[in-house]
Amino acid sequence: MTVxxxxxxxxxxxxxxxxxxxxxxxxxxxxxxxxxGCDTANCGxxxxxxxxxxxxSCSYPAARADGLEITTLEGVQEEAASFAGFxxxxxxDQCGYCNxxxxxxxxxxxxxxxxxxxxxxxxYLAGNLCRCGGFxxxxxxxxxxxxxxxxxxQK
Amino acid sequence: xxxxxYAAPASVEEAWALNQKRSNHILAxxxxxxxxxxxxxxxxxxxxxxxxRIDIFSDSIRIGSSVTLHQLETDATLNTMTGNAFRTSLQxxxxxxxxxxxxxxxxxxSRFGFSDLIPLLLVLDASVTFYGGDHRxxxxxxxxxxxxxxxxxxxxxxxxxxxxVVCRSQRLSSTGFPVLVCDTAIVDGRVITAIGARPARAxxxxxxxxxxxxxxxxRVQSDVRYESNLMGSDAYRRYLSGIFLKxxxxxxxxxGMIL
Numbered sequence: 001m002t003v004x005x006x007x008x009x010x011x012x013x014x015x016x017x018x019x020x021x022x023x024x025x026x027x028x029x030x031x032x033x034x035x036x037g038c039d040t041a042n043c044g045x046x047x048x049x050x051x052x053x054x055x056x057s058c059s060y061p062a063a064r065a066d067g068l069e070i071t072t073l074e075g076v077q078e079e080a081a082s083f084a085g086f087x088x089x090x091x092x093d094q095c096g097y098c099n100x101x102x103x104x105x106x107x108x109x110x111x112x113x114x115x116x117x118x119x120x121x122x123x124y125l126a127g128n129l130c131r132c133g134g135f136x137x138x139x140x141x142x143x144x145x146x147x148x149x150x151x152x153x154q155k
Numbered sequence: 156x157x158x159x160x161y162a163a164p165a166s167v168e169e170a171w172a173l174n175q176k177r178s179n180h181i182l183a184x185x186x187x188x189x190x191x192x193x194x195x196x197x198x199x200x201x202x203x204x205x206x207x208r209i210d211i212f213s214d215s216i217r218i219g220s221s222v223t224l225h226q227l228e229t230d231a232t233l234n235t236m237t238g239n240a241f242r243t244s245l246q247x248x249x250x251x252x253x254x255x256x257x258x259x260x261x262x263x264x265s266r267f268g269f270s271d272l273i274p275l276l277l278v279l280d281a282s283v284t285f286y287g288g289d290h291r292x293x294x295x296x297x298x299x300x301x302x303x304x305x306x307x308x309x310x311x312x313x314x315x316x317x318x319x320v321v322c323r324s325q326r327l328s329s330t331g332f333p334v335l336v337c338d339t340a341i342v343d344g345r346v347i348t349a350i351g352a353r354p355a356r357a358x359x360x361x362x363x364x365x366x367x368x369x370x371x372x373x374r375v376q377s378d379v380r381y382e383s384n385l386m387g388s389d390a391y392r393r394y395l396s397g398i399f400l401k402x403x404x405x406x407x408x409x410x411g412m413i414l
Binding site for chain 2: 042056059063066105108125127
């Protein structure tokens with residue numbers, strides 16, 4: 001069957017199997033940032049946005065995305081690079097496998113929660129698991145990034 | 156999850172008709188269905204049925220069956236009405252990405268014992284509207300005992316009235332399945348509580364007239380059936396239910412004593 005998506009701002013049509021998951025489709029379309037971590041809707045490594053909302057692409061039928069706007073890390077590179085700098089500063093990246101899904105969820109959080117508390121951040125990001133780090137460095141990076149963003153917004 | 160065909164019908168009647176074939180399945184959030192290893196014929200997606208809305212009426216709030224758990228979690232009206240119970244109850248479920256897909260209908264139809272949402276809806280005196288050839292509405296507490304069928308859940312309704320609910324759950328890890336869920340409200344001076352993840356599906360208990368809260372707590376511990384599994388023993392769950400219920404009542408009474 002054929003699905004038509006708006007992928008990172010570009011209209012795309014693709015042939016899919018009826019039971020194909022969005023993760024597989026997007027990777028076949030060149031979005032290699034999306035990682036298959038657990039394949040059981042637990043780890044968050046496969047996070048992409050569907051209509052601006054973070055979802056787990058390993059468990060989202062590609063057919064359901066027909067006509068919808070899909071955003072991957074490739075589509076928010078400038079903003080992601082800004083945050084990635086903070087992650088590097090805090091030593092929050094080790095193997096890097098969780099990073100794309102993590103970044104997508106952080107960017108989604110900033111859109112949904114303009115001024116998140118520490119608890120808000122922990123709850124929002126609870127669906128992104130990292131086997132390498134202890135999450136503390138990642139939270140430091142997020143806090144620093146949010147603080148800088150708040151200062152820039154005030155200017 | 157393996158299926159040969161994908162359908163997104165335009166009407167409830169069409170979706171229900173498709174679902175009468177045993178080799179077809181409703182695709183709600185799909186987060187539990189994806190673990191099904193046996194291939195089936197058609198996945199029936201409800202995305203075109205307009206069931207993803209929360210509608211507010213003067214006497215009730217209608218929650219469409221395709222409303223996601225994150226929509227519920229963040230709904231201002233529902234949280235104001237219940238003292239942030241929806242947020243408290245649902246925010247521990249896996250992660251935001253998961254909750255952006257998991258739906259009310261999928262949770263209720265499956266009658267999951269581990270559900271955080273069902274105990275809350277029980278305490279809110281929710282009703283379920285489903286379609287099985289015609290539309291029918293029954294209290295959720297009755298629906299939970301219905302045998303599984305190939306009917307379609309359309310919506311859940313809760314009364315549009317303030318009812319503060321205190322929600323507590325015990326988990327081995329913060330985003331994992333609950334070991335026990337205890338949601339409590341005080342209605343007309345009487346305590347009502349739903350005990351979930353027993354590990355069986357939630358059970359609603361109501362304080363009787365002339366019954367003291369302490370006696371009610373003891374009755375909940377003795378009359379509700381708790382069982383053991385890898386996550387906890389029946390004794391542990393029974394013990395927890397008493398502690399949680401006591402804390403919930405105290406919180407509802409704003410720290411007042413349990414008599």
